[in-house]
Amino acid sequence: MTSPGQMRRRGCGDGGAVTSEMAVVMVAFLAGFLMLVVYAGRVGQAGNDVRSAAHEAARAASLQASPARAEDAARQTAASNLSTSGVACADGLSVTADTSNLVPGGTVTVTVSCTASLADVASLNVPGSRTYTASATEVVDLFTEARE
Template identity: 40%
Template sequence: MKHVRSVARWVRTLRSDEGSAAVEAAIVLPALIMFLCMAIAGGRIVTSGAKIDSAAEDAAREASIHRTAGAAQSASRAAAAESLNDQGIKCASTSVSINTSGLSVPVGQVGTVTATVICTVDLSDLLLPGVPGSKTLTSTATSVVDQYRQRGD
């Protein structure tokens, strides 16, 4: 009889769920943390992309209101830098290129200027395996030059 009771006790011990919550947490918690970090990285990339789009639009618009290519180049680079700064974007590296060929079309014809902003966003502070240390984002915007505005040489 004693033997049957000890076997029954042993079976109850095997079926007990003591400690299973700790095991489940140890399995699920790292996956949840990785998911959260991936969501933060994705959010940072999306919001940075929108802000870089805005900087490219600001740069293109600034270039389109100037009469000479030289003035347009310097003003649009300053506008892009100011826009990125105002929006709190800290790029590891930034490049702004402006196509001012639309400023050389004759008065009366429609011309456009195009600004391209390239920004490398730092992701290394997330410390997540599989996420690159940085992501390079590119945005291009075009603005129309007033067809009846005088242009410089």
């Protein structure tokens, strides 16, 4: 006959195994979820960076006196803003400026398009690329100092 203490110990051999297995599964799940959140945040931030670059490029173009200078200013400003924010355009940066109404009180519209590698944007090993496009319109100032 066995003593009651031995019977109790025999049934306790697997106690807590489910808890430790669940902890391992939860850590893996939370790590995957965290990576998804980081990915979504960085992809969204890249879109915001392109919108900001378009806005700044339109503002820079609206301050110029000639359409050629406005287009150059828009290209340089957009490239500088995207470089500063860390968005690398894999297929090159496309900047178009509609300067047909570049007169005091008129408007200038700039469209910025950038195809970026998702691996670069998200800093994760994610395949593929995404094209970000944004447009911004600025009013040309009515009263400016010397517009050449």
